[in-house]
Amino acid sequence: MSPSPRAHVTTERLKRQLDFIVELDKLKRILRQTLVMDGSRQENSAEHSWHLAVMAVLLHEHAGDAVDVQRVLRMLLIHDVVEIDAGDTFCYDAAASVGKEERERRAAERLFGLLPGEQAQEFRDLWEEFEARETADAQFANALDRLQGLLQNYHNAGGTWRLHGITRDQVLNRMRPIQNASPELWKYVLQVIDEVYADSDLIASTGDGKD
């Protein structure tokens, strides 16, 4: 077989799927504010999404309302893909959040638009559902996203919170989606926050912790 540009051999459909898959690699370069648990470096959004997906498999039994774990899983796998174009916005930084919605909408259009029609639509719908936080699936997916941030901070002795002077109320506010999505997980969250802020040389701050 002689070499040939792949577009000639593979079907157009497979080509679009592979183009998207190659593009996804860039999510490995998007760094979050959160540190990995040994504190050695920032976490990237690809490994973060993997962590959340495994959490969904293990923890969906704790959802307050019944959830479809397969939908939650897919939602979490792709919830950060828009960051490839739009970047990661630090959740406690209100200023950086300006224009975020529009940036992410354009990103979703370009990135999911690489896929064949109905797959593009499925991913777009899942992402919008995640962002809207209205369905039980989306609320639980968002709860896991918050919980993972809490776990990272807990195991870094309050790493990001400490670094940015995030107050107890800001963290509570940020974690609030867990309260409705899972009373069981919420009990745990309260306990971690109490523990981290009891030992508090954490600075009281006036930082604007919207979201």
Added chain:
Amino acid sequence: MSPSPRAHVTTERLKRQLDFIVELDKLKRILRQTLVMDGSRQENSAEHSWHLAVMAVLLHEHAGDAVDVQRVLRMLLIHDVVEIDAGDTFCYDAAASVGKEERERRAAERLFGLLPGEQAQEFRDLWEEFEARETADAQFANALDRLQGLLQNYHNAGGTWRLHGITRDQVLNRMRPIQNASPELWKYVLQVIDEVYADSDLIASTGDGKD
């Protein structure tokens, strides 16, 4: 609410699940031989697993035999977890593969053993099924694992292959599981290999490329 050690408040079951989830963070430190597609650094096994999971969602339609995408997905999410204890073994390095099986078996015992009984069993079974490559689900999951390595190398101008002087036959042999699992993807694989090795300042080598 006063601070209290978490074991006192959360149920034993949730505690075990969270301990495992915290342990999982270490997979972000396990580096593979493969580079991320921009060639800037080695890929870690956590982000690799995320990439594969999304590939399963998108590409399962190309499986030769019908597969259960949900099982393939879970299999891929946890297929590398044993590397937390056993490390990553370079697939073209036969010497390093000695003792791999026993190392990974012990790792599976300890790591999955952190989980509550039936979840430990589910993950252990999925991992063993992946390793055995006998079921259609496992064969397809393995095919995606190989395909991702090919994509990384293709987009790095043969990066790892070039670096280690891996021959065309070694790559073909490594990719062989794709042939049965997906004739459609196999066509693409042959074409990429032809393209990379046509432009060949790739060194012919005597490296032992078992597996």
